[in-house]
Amino acid sequence: MSVEFPSAAAPAGASNRPRVAVLFGGRSSEHSVSCVTAAGVLQAIDTAKYDVVPIGIAKNGQWSLVSADPAQWSLRSATLPEVPASEESVVLSSQDNSRELVAHAPGSLPRSLGRIDVVLPLLHGPFGEDGTLQGLLEMADVRYVGAGVLASAVGMDKHYMKVVFESAGLAVGPYEVITDRQWLRDPQACLDRAGSLAFPLFVKPARAGSSMGITRVTDPAQLPAAIETARLHDPKVVVEAGIVGREIEVAVLQGRGTEDPRTSQPGEIAVQDGGHEWYDFEAKYVDGTAAELSCPADLPPDISAQVRRLAGVAFDAVGGEGLSRVDFFYTPGGELIINEINTMPGFTPISMYPQMWAKSGLPYTELIDELISLALARPTGLR
Template sequence: MTKTKVGIIFGGKSAEHEVSLQSAKNIVEAMDRHKYDIVLIGIDKEGKWHVNDPSSYLINADDPKQIKLNRSNENVAIVPGATRNQFIHQSTYDQLDQLDVVFPIVHGTLGEDGSLQGMLRLANLPFVGPSVIGSSVCMDKDVAKRLLKEAGINVAKGLSFTRAKKHKIDYAEAVEYLGTPMFIKPANQGSSVGVSKVSTKGEFDKAIEDAFLYDRKLIIEENLNGREIECSVLGNDEPKASKLGEILPQTDFYSYESKYIDEKGAELAIPADLSDEDTKRMQRVAVEAFEALQCEGMARVDFFLTEDGEIYVNEVNTLPGFTKISMYPKLWEISGLPYKDLINRLIELALERYQQERNLKSTV
């Protein structure tokens, strides 16, 4: 049987670099080696691409706080427009073996914001997850929530400001409109990076400065009191929703450390203790949000469910974590799709979309 050659691209310059390393590790360990040949391409924090050996691509692989990319001496570049052998070794200009499909698991900036997806499209390579528009729209929380509202989906009330409009940010006006506490977030970050929950002007001013360290645009949102529910969505033209899970944070809110480093930072109720009616409503909204934001392949939809039964979409994550405590694969596991089969299905969906795109006319 001819094996499918899968390139796994991981790491990256974003604040979620270490999360990506953990995700890559889990994906590599789960992949069927009888079905796939794996090519590992690690991106370091300076943005250089390394071809890595599967036996030694990580340092401190089992410690989420100390995990690091083991940089190789084999750096690669990509050739846009090539129809085959799109990667070449920088030192020798030799071609890397042809990849059949790419599994990009670069979380955050330059990984799930459409940048990497656009480059892979230019390189004529099929890849897992949403394409350019779905990735870029979902990464920008301001734009995503505007589109969700247009689709009739509830989102938290909020304000957005670019760095150029920073002088217009007024604490008193924010309090009047949103109340306290409120959340301040970089518009284009994930995994709670740069997010602050604030109740005083001092906290507010510091949180504004912190958020602008990570992005040129921020959003200020009301605090929604409700249960934190998550749903995994899988598919292209006919997406399906998984069973639901609930986040039970043990800290003030579900922080970066709670999500990816501290296994005791939050309890996960899988499946969530919900009525059949609420479960079906949220699964329906998850698929509606997935389609409204032009997603393909996969996404994780995060909700708030308030005491009066209102459903609010908080975020749609197009490259969700695949760490050992990540919700996306766990929810499919309890929905009857084991981790290994989930990887297979994601690759099938990538190849399916690629074939559809190849069949489109490119000339008049």
């Protein structure tokens, strides 16, 4: 289906519709995942209600005005989409809180792309999901969708996330943290600590997502290589003991005004036979038949109610805003152990967050609209 977008260079005030900068790509290893997310949003966003300005961030950090064609940013065969570097860069003006996008090209005068009302930051991983971008937007006095600076930073760091969850009374599985200094100074001590956990282990970069750099380890001899793989994405590594249990997820949406967070029906991921031992990157984004979502999950009514309540507790514990997906393990003994929170979860049409809301009565396009409405109603600064 062809989608038409208003010109990004339309002067401010030319339309009464809110101008939404859809920001995607970025410097992290999840660059392509961000592009795929943008493809879904660009396809579904209500262009009769919003003027959309697609801004891509190349892997070198350059911002530029890019195509609004969703097909350019979707998964096509084996090629992962990527925002290219451009001769023309886009910057967000910091003068007098103008909220103006300005394009710069060598040998040309700067040109205004107009004032924007809100940013929809579809960035995953460091330099986008971790509070850095949120801080920039706060300083520029620009409203944006999703969690603020602190919540984004805590939600990105699997170490401090667990610390916050424990302080809120949530059950957290056994884990060890290996910092860069510890690994370089005494790798054997790190291996001894990690090896004391019950196998299988999951070795993860502390501040990455989309299953990037994660290794499932079944033997101590595999640990050094798994840690080095994680360190390719982040010098800080988290090692988690494998937990026997069903993987249950809940989508959380900020309440309006002073209302409590809203929670979807719980969902359950079932990885199908076909070479995926767990819910890895290929199962999430490439192999469309690798995983199946059951929503609502087949749970006793009291457990369903409890996991939704705990998802709200986790959202509030990190200071969540906008949206989050909260993941739990439901053990054979009936315990709910929190795995993690994602403050900018996968947001393609087939991702679990929008799927759970769709099955809970809020379709994808309406979900995008609700998130933008929440952001427009929220002030920048301390709140």
